[in-house]
Amino acid sequence: LVCPNEHGPGQLPVSDAKRKQEETHLKMLREMTSQPPNRKCFDCDQRGPTYANMTVGSFVCTTCSGILRGLNPPHRVKSISMTTFTLQEIEFLQKHTNEVCKYIWLGLYDDKTLVVPDFRQPQKVKEFLQEKYEKKRW
Numbered sequence: 001l002v003c004p005n006e007h008g009p010g011q012l013p014v015s016d017a018k019r020k021q022e023e024t025h026l027k028m029l030r031e032m033t034s035q036p037p038n039r040k041c042f043d044c045d046q047r048g049p050t051y052a053n054m055t056v057g058s059f060v061c062t063t064c065s066g067i068l069r070g071l072n073p074p075h076r077v078k079s080i081s082m083t084t085f086t087l088q089e090i091e092f093l094q095k096h097t098n099e100v101c102k103y104i105w106l107g108l109y110d111d112k113t114l115v116v117p118d119f120r121q122p123q124k125v126k127e128f129l130q131e132k133y134e135k136k137r138w
Contacts (some may be wrong), residue, residue, distance in 0.1 A: 025085045029093070033059055033080065037099040043068070043129055045118035051077050052088060056105065056133075057096020067126045071133055072102055109138040 004027040011055035033049060042058035050110035053068055055075040056114045060068065068075035069077055078085065085093075 016087075021087075022084045025087070025090050027089050029080050029085065032097065034095060035097070036098055037102070040098070041119065042098040042101055043116075043132070044125050045116050046119040050080055052080055052085075052089075052093055053077050054092070056101050057093050057100040058098050059093075061119065064125060064129070067122065067129050068133075070126075073099060073130060075133070091130050106138050 029052070038049065038059045040047055041064055042053070043060050043063035043064040044063040046063070049061050051060050051062065051065040052058075053060050053065070053075050054077065055068075059080075060077065065077040065079075068077050068123045076088075119125060
């Protein structure tokens with residue numbers, strides 16, 4: 001029994017096309033996280049962020065992703081390796097990045113007198129994020 005080809009010549013089955021698109025998006029994400037400003041968590045400076053904060057467009061670590069979900073209002077956070085991203089989400093992240101977010105969320109932050117809390121102190125990180133996102137201190 002031979003099944004007719006459902007897609008014309010040169011066309012990929014939907015699943016193959018979708019997988020290829022997801023691979024392209026993941027490659028774009030990896031390129032973004034390899035840029036120097038995005039190599040560290042935007043919120044605590046831990047190396048190697050594994051999540052994207054889709055609320056503001058930054059790259060964050062696992063610890064901060066959990067804290068961000070608990071803020072008021074909660075931030076939408078997606079795992080870089082465990083989730084798929086739409087083209088619109090990729091473009092949003094490309095427009096924002098950690099560097100742009102720094103100007104928006106830490107525009108008045110004086111890094112000479114104030115220090116980003118150590119990621120090994122989750123309570124201090126949480127307080128810092130509340131100041132940054134809920135109170136919009138800087």
